Amino acid sequence: MQFFYQVGRYFIFLRSLFINRESFKTYYHLVLEECISIGIGSLFLVVLVSTFIGAVSTVQTAYNLVSPLIPRYVIAQVVREMTVLELAPTIMAIIYAGKVGSSMAGGLGTMRITEQIDAVEVMGINSISYLVLPKIIASMLMYPMLVVIAGFCSLFGGYLIGAATGIITPPEYIFGIRFVFNEFTITFALIKSLAFAFLISSISSFKGFYTQGGALEVGIATTGAVTNSVIAVLIADYLLAQLLLA
């Protein structure tokens, strides 16, 4: 019962994002500010994690492909398929939920318990759209870019480790990542990243926005934001794969 109540409230929340908005100019600055904090703030973590994932995937794929009959460029091809399709958009989404989602929920939760949201509301501003819409728009602008960067970094991580350890030479690696390349995987990754960005930012904001109580509840809302966003991302991941790839 509680579950359906929350889902219903979530959809009402989404609806009120779009009714009675403020002027376009107001949002422009807010979105830019959010973009800077989300994009620049997450860049280092994304680069770090994706480079390592690429490197590790390369080493492990090489370890598994022991047959001399399989050409070595296949390693690069496998790494490409894994990172572009799944690792870059989905693993990054989980990291993004942990970093950006939790800070959205924590920020809004704190604003709620210290009556800052009430202060916005009492001025006759639609607090949901004023505070949350910029976060969602900024997420949907920045997250796909982060995914592109993550994809590049993980391929580059694989290249570096291949060259450094001699598992796969740079020419082989470059040949492999270009071999029978289907551009749709990129489109698919971008579609996924848009969906994930929306889910993470809206669910986390929802959790934070309706915090009740004190500092303890803000902590609970933050954890809840991450857990719920991750679950939603995984479900969406499956559904999108079914819809677009099957």
Place this chain on the structure above:
Amino acid sequence: MIKIKDVSKSFDGKMVLEAISGEFEKGKCNLIIGSSGTGKSVLLKCIVGLIPTDEGKIFYDMRNFSDADHEMKAEIRREIGMLFQGGALFDSKTVEKNVMFPLDILTKMKPDEKLDRVQFCLKRVGLENAGKKMPSEISGGMKKRVGIARAIVNNPAYLFCDEPNSGLDPQTSILIDELIQELTYEFNTTTIVVTHDMNSVMGMGDNIMYLYKGHKLWEGGKEDITHSGVKELDDFVFANKVMSSLRGK
């Protein structure tokens, strides 16, 4: 003038306000008093619509606020200035930006006009040098005063203050009370102040509404509060040592 009629509110079956009616006059300081937990803040939030009432109607100068659509509500709210119990400053913005916020959103003033107005209001609360500080860098009393500056920056027709001087030293308290009074008389605002400080009550109580466990037990002016004949109110008024020594006379 703000008029409320039979306002009731309960949380999870627990009655917090029961059929409160009353009038808050224009150009006067209307006080809501009562001990801690009697529902003063809840009543104030019901009046501005932050908490939906279970029953009852609220009128702002004959405009029905309870049944207003979103446009109408927003219009009325743009005429409201509110000071929250904890200050409720935006902690990501400087003091100056906090005070400027209502102007940014609600007016089309030019940047230097806004800055002038903000400086004027900060001066009014004695904080002209704190404009560039962040809320985390100023004291609790200063936060309250910034909150007042923010509440009055847009020349509100209705001013709501939830315990404007709790946590302040007696001198600053009096300054704040006087400030609220001055603003009320000067701009003819309808002011509602929630307080449990007898100093403020005797200083600024043009109209006083006494709440006790969610009921309105008494209303009147500060002249009559010491001989109201209501036992609960007497206990409240004379809880203070100074006041109780007066009682003896």
